[in-house]
Amino acid sequence: MLPYFTQKYGHPASRNHPFGWEAEAAVDTARSQLAALIGARDPKEIVFTSGGTESINLALKGVAEMYREKGNHIVTTVIEQRAGLDVAKRLERQGSEVTYVPVQPDGLIDVEQIGKAITDKTVLVSVMFANNEIGTIQDIAAIGKLCKAKGILFHTDATQAVGKIPVNVEAMGIDLLSCTAHLMYGPKGIGALYVRRKGPRVRIAPIIDGGGHERGMRSGTLPVPLIVGLGKAAEIAREVMPEESVRLARLRDKLQDAVLSNVDEAFLNGNVERRLPHNLNISFAYVEGESVLMGLNKECALSSGSACTSSTLEPSYVIAALGASAELAHSSIRFSLHRFNTEEEVDWVGRRTIEVIKRLREMSPLYELAKEGVDLKSIQWKAE
């Protein structure tokens, strides 16, 4: 990646000199590397973008505009990441109709509910592959099959899944797929949208106009070094995934057991089986998430809710959507393990978490009331 910042500085759209050819070849390699990771038949189906947010914007807005004649209805879910929800809301303001399918208490979307939401005006179904907070993996193949049968395009926000678990656009009937490099150890500022070219040939209106790069779907000079980084990250992910996912799931399970067996009233969020191998999300009753993080983040980086929503003080809408009380939505912590974590580090996090929760509960008025046998719901809280 680094040489492409300096020595190999060619512009991939410069077709008349070797510097341009060199850059173009590097971009093509990256396209093939990512296509291989997601099982795309043709590298030309990869459109580079600035990241997951842009990919999701392009998929939803691009389809909504291109297929307006056919219909104006989109089906999505209540647990999409902010980008998915915010784009859907904007499209609603612009005249689209959007159905937000609810989620079951274990974080799974009922595929039948998707089927029921589809109308003769539906042009797109958009369901996230795996959730960014609770890691729950949806039955993407079943949704893909359903959409194929009804002739409706299917987009999945796979930013959390690509590079972590097997993703195959052909086998799963995916027509559009959003992903990003930084969630597979690549550079920030680069992502991609997979756009199916055959069976059906998906067409999308660009949201950025200009020189017609990326086959007219996304104009703008390609950031060659970042693309090279994305390609390499995809290649490595594909290589190490079988071993890495097993290793991280084992460490995650160990952390989960340590915490849940030592802390009472700690609740695991999301489906236990169908979940990203590196993800663990727990709500700790009677303590507030941010205060837990403060006790842990000197040594490690954990999050309450997601980075996408941390600029607000809102509780996790994902946890709330599972039907948990608002109080528990304030009390969820996401542990995300990564490729370079050692067993010692994970053990340390477990021990430290237990200490922090115990300390915070000692200073929690809610814990005190609960231990006195007071039903917290019976209290007339004076909300601001």
Add this chain to the structure above:
Amino acid sequence: MAYSDKVVDHYNNPRNVGSFAKDTPGVGTGLVGAPECGDVMKLQIKVNLETGIIEDAKFKTFGCGSAIASSSLATEWLKGKSVDEAAKIKNTDIVNELKLPPVKIHCSVLAEDAIKAALADYKTKQPAEPAATR
């Protein structure tokens, strides 16, 4: 957004965590906030009934580090003050002392509410002033 050193200090070494029995003479209890909002503070004062001075104060808080720090600081400030002086503590004093960012100002507001609620509870528990002679 990093926490100020003072917030970190109060979070790591909270002052006066604990509870008094609510029915102890001279104790006033304030319970403010709501679990669904992510902040609940319980603040208690123990007033010397002879001098009218707050001898001790305790808190328990469910909330972020800034909420914990705001209530911890409030208990420190309450000790040694008369009931009337205590009523003058303003949330802006807490904001300045802890260098709270705008997004955390509500923590200081809640701490001020908790002080007021504890003072009000203390006052309602005192025997009424002798009624004026008719």
